[in-house]
Amino acid sequence: MCVTCGCVEGEVRVEGEPAHEAVHDHVHADGSAHTHSHDDAPAHAHAPGLGPKRRVQIELDILAKNNAYAQANRKALAERGIFALNLVSSPGSGKTTLLCQTIARLGQQAVAVIEGDQQTSRDADRIRATGAQALQINTGKGCHLDAHMVGHAMEKLKLEDESLLMIENVGNLVCPAAFDLGEAHKVVILSVTEGEDKPIKYPDMFRAASLMLLNKIDLLPHLDYDVAAAIGFARRVNPSIRVIQLSATSGEGMDAWLAFLHEGVAQAR
Structure with a gap:
């Protein structure tokens, strides 16, 4: 179960592997190429008719398992000096364009990207066109990435020590807020083509984020x-959130964003 919306993942596909599908009374999905039991990985459970106490317990179990995978990811990243970010937003905020422009401006900095979408590899294809390595995870009906999927993707990528890993989560301002992936920071992207009140409509996400990028200011x-x-509104729900105003198209504000990245990579080393 997604602890927020109760969505069901019927199929998860990590690029280059067969789809994994597991449907039972608690539907679960992970990034591996073979079937796991419910106890093996964090999951989505869709169980209509469960009492509130049982539902809450399932949600707590799912988050506990996810957090264990997230801590393992975080430890693996720290040991290799890799700075990882979890980029979250509504669909259409400009995440992929921002990533492409960021990679182009990073110069010799080694960078890899994990792409999360329900279907297609279009975003990963765009990232690879910049020369950076990228791996696509298709979540099927699922609404976010979890730590087990990301850990499996990390194993498949050829991550360099002291590099930058950017995780582009599924476009959704609700469910990704609850799932730690092992990242150093959640970065929430809000575009000026959306409502100013998004932070108070979706407070959990803005509360969980360290940085808000206000995109498309051109x-x-x-x-x-x-x-x-x-x-x-963002600082009403998270007084400590940092804000950078930028345009991935015009380049305005990109220097501040790149400075944030360089500082994070240096600290990870």
Whole structure:
């Protein structure tokens, strides 16, 4: 069960592997190429008719298992000095364009990307066109990545020591907030083509994030958008959140974002 929405994942596909499907009274999905039991990996459970106490217990079990995988990921990344970020947003915020432009501007910095989408490898293809390595995870009906999927993807990628790993989560401002992937920071991307009040409509995500990127600011002259209100709403739910205003298209504000990345990579080393 997604602890928030109760969605069901019927099939998860890690690029280059056969699909994994497991459907029983608690549906689960992970990034591996073979079937696991419910106890092997964090899962989504869809169990209509369960009492509230049993449902809460299942949710707690799922998060506990996910957190164990996340800690293992975090330890593996720390041992190799890899700086990992979990990029989260609504669909259409510009995450993939931002990643492509970021990679182009990073120069010699080694970078790898894990792409999460329900279907297609279009985003991973775009990343690979920049010269960076990328691995696509298709979650089927699932609404987010979990730590077990990410850990399996990390094993398949040829990650370099002291490199940068960016995880582009499934476009969703609800469910990814609850699932730690082992990242150093969650980075939430809000575009100026969305509502200023997104942070208070989806507070869990903005509360979980260390950094908010306010993207597509090149469009501000054409929009009726209150930047101060958007930042104010974000800081209402998370007073310590850092905000960088940028445009992946025009390049405005990208230097501040790149400085954040370079600082994180240096600290990870």
